Amino acid sequence: xxxxxxxxxxNFENLNLLLALFIGIGFGFVLEQSGFSSSRKLAGxxxxxxxxxxxxxxxxxxxxxxxxxxxxxxGWIDLDLIYVNNTFLYSAITGGVLMGIGFILGGxxxxxxxCAVAIxxxxxxxxxxxxxxxxxxxxxxxxxxxxxxxxxxMGPLKLSDFIGISDGLFLFLLIIIAMGMxxxxxxxxxxxxxxxx
Amino acid sequence: MxxxxxxxxxxxxxxxxxxxGGVLLGLVLLSAFFIAGEGLGASGAFxxxxxxxxxxxxxGTDGSFFGNTYKSLMExxxxxxxxxEVLGVLIGGFLSGAFSGRLKLKVEHSPKITAKxxxxxxxxxxxxxxxxxxxxxxxxxxxxxxxxxxxxxAGFLTMMFIFGTGYAxxxxxxxxxx
Numbered sequence: 001x002x003x004x005x006x007x008x009x010x011n012f013e014n015l016n017l018l019l020a021l022f023i024g025i026g027f028g029f030v031l032e033q034s035g036f037s038s039s040r041k042l043a044g045x046x047x048x049x050x051x052x053x054x055x056x057x058x059x060x061x062x063x064x065x066x067x068x069x070x071x072x073x074x075g076w077i078d079l080d081l082i083y084v085n086n087t088f089l090y091s092a093i094t095g096g097v098l099m100g101i102g103f104i105l106g107g108x109x110x111x112x113x114x115c116a117v118a119i120x121x122x123x124x125x126x127x128x129x130x131x132x133x134x135x136x137x138x139x140x141x142x143x144x145x146x147x148x149x150x151x152x153x154m155g156p157l158k159l160s161d162f163i164g165i166s167d168g169l170f171l172f173l174l175i176i177i178a179m180g181m182x183x184x185x186x187x188x189x190x191x192x193x194x195x196x197x
Numbered sequence: 198m199x200x201x202x203x204x205x206x207x208x209x210x211x212x213x214x215x216x217x218g219g220v221l222l223g224l225v226l227l228s229a230f231f232i233a234g235e236g237l238g239a240s241g242a243f244x245x246x247x248x249x250x251x252x253x254x255x256x257g258t259d260g261s262f263f264g265n266t267y268k269s270l271m272e273x274x275x276x277x278x279x280x281x282e283v284l285g286v287l288i289g290g291f292l293s294g295a296f297s298g299r300l301k302l303k304v305e306h307s308p309k310i311t312a313k314x315x316x317x318x319x320x321x322x323x324x325x326x327x328x329x330x331x332x333x334x335x336x337x338x339x340x341x342x343x344x345x346x347x348x349x350x351a352g353f354l355t356m357m358f359i360f361g362t363g364y365a366x367x368x369x370x371x372x373x374x375x
Contacts, residue, residue, distance in 0.1 A: 004234030006275070013274055019232050020278045024285015025292070026225040027237055027338075032293035034218035039305055039319075041212075043374045045360075046367040052215045057342060059219020060226060064236075064346040067227035076231075083235035085334065085344040087351035095333025095340070096358020098325050103363045104370050106322015109337035110330060111239035113323070114283060118290030120302040123319040130323015135243045137324070138331040142262035149332060158348040167348060182216075196211070197305065 003077040028115050037116040038197040039107025039123060046104060049192040051185035058178045065171050084156035091149050106130065210297040226346055233278055236343020240330035242283035245270055279339075310373055318373055333359075 002008040006016050034056050035041045044050025071077040103109060106127045108116060113131070116124030138145075160170035212218075229236050248255070248266035255264035270276045294300045306315035330336040333355045335344065341359055344352020 003231045005232050006234050016233055016275065017277060017281055020281040021285040021288075023225060023229050023232065023237070024282035024287075025289035026228075026285075027222070027282065028286035028289025028291075029293045030213075030218055030221045030225060030289075031286070032290045032299075033213040033297070034215060034222070035212035037290060037294065037299070040307065040374065046363045047371065047375050049375065052212075052218075055215035056219040056222060057337075059216050060222035061342055061345045063220050063223020064226040064230065065348070067223065068230060068346070071227075071231065081234055082230055082347055084347045085340060085349040085351040087349065087354070088334070089354075091332045091334070092340070092351045092354045093358050095329045095331070096355045097362045098329025099333060099336060099355075100359045100362025101366055102322045102324070102326030102329055103337075103359060104322070104366050105325060105373075106319045107374070108319070108322065109239070109326060110243065111237070111283075111286060111336065111338040114239060114286045115290035118287045119294030119299050122302065122304045123306065123315050126316045126319040127323040127326075130320045130325075131240070131243055131327035131330075132247065132323075133320075134324040134327020134329070135240070135331060136247055136327075138328050139244070139247065139262040139266075145332075154350065157350045159350045159353050160348050162350055170348065 002075075002081075003071070004081055007078075007081050027111070028118065031112055031115045032119065035197070036112040037119050037121060037124075039116070039121075040195075040197045042109075042112060043104070043107045044194075047192065048188045049194045051189050054185055055182060058181060062171070062175055062178055065174070069167060069171060084158060087154040087157045088150065089152035089154060091151065094148060102134075209299050223346075226343065229282075229343075230346070233275075236339065236346055237282065238279045238335055238339030238343065239283055239286070240327065240336040241279040241339055243327065244331065245276060245280050307374055315373070318370075 006012050035052055041050050042053055045053040068077065068079065068082065072079045108124055108127045110131055113124045113127045117128055160167045163170065226236055244266055248263040248270060251263050252267045255261055255267055304312040304315055306312055326336065333340045337359060341352060341356035345356055
């Protein structure tokens with residue numbers, strides 16, 4: 001048996017969908033416990049008064065990456081079967097820019113807004129209405145931006161391969177960079193007045 | 198006024214240490230990779246759900262954006278994974294809020310702006326985020342976080358441009374937050 005289980009186990013389809021519910025519950029629980037149901041806490045990362053988003057985001061990415069590499073080393077998971085997001089250069093940049101603006105305007109991202117809806121934040125409910133409008137606009141107007149959406153396809157390209165170093169060395173360097181960012185984040189938070197939400 | 202605020206604060210449990218929260222989130226993400234072979238997501242659920250809702254009009258065959266999404270949703274049941282996961286987020290968020298005493302119907306906004314202004318900006322932000330997430334082929338969780346964790350160039354690019362743009366325009370909209 002090799003992971004991912006969706007490939008390694010036969011007739012796993014329905015169980016996979018059931019487990020999606022539990023993974024989602026874990027996701028939502030941790031987001032809420034970390035304070036991601038509060039737009040004022042989330043927006044803090046852009047003004048320096050609360051760097052929680054950065055700390056949680058990078059700690060999570062690094063934890064998962066360490067896990068994936070060690071699982072692969074122990075032969076528990078086949079990394080070739082792990083989905084690597086396809087890179088479409090201009091579309092990824094355009095999306096990032098628009099989402100960055102959306103983050104500052106709305107104070108949420110889609111995952112955190114759902115989490116905030118769950119505890120009764122009305123601003124998050126309105127944000128979700130906005131997401132639905134935004135996705136619908138994109139879908140119905142798709143012919144207008146199809147060219148940009150599909151431009152410069154680079155396939156499931158890994159950054160480590162692109163730079164030309166091993167995944168392990170890449171992760172090691174990323175951890176060092178993240179440590180520097182965490183140190184900076186703690187320093188910045190001391191400089192700006194903070195409130196608890 | 199101050200005493201009410203303090204009482205409210207006392208009622209809710211404090212948030213988790215961010216580094217512990219990060220490790221736990223990383224383990225949830227790792228288990229998604231281990232079980233399903235891909236990471237977490239949120240915006241994809243909106244795309245799939247909308248394609249399902251508009252399917253009487255697209256009939257799943259018209260080759261449009263939502264038509265194609267609906268077609269793959271019908272042919273490949275694993276595309277429902279993200280929709281079910283997002284329903285889980287709703288449940289998990291609710292459980293956490295109930296556990297920590299944070300369930301409360303309210304508009305959260307800086308004392309310097311009105312609730313109405315907050316809601317208008319929340320709607321605009323949602324529209325930008327929803328629209329942008331389709332270009333990004335995922336949002337902060339699906340493209341940036343899960344993409345980064347799978348070492349994807351797209352993941353790092355999207356992450357840098359989300360946060361970079363946020364910092365670039367933060368000053369313009371500072372009144373809403375600080």
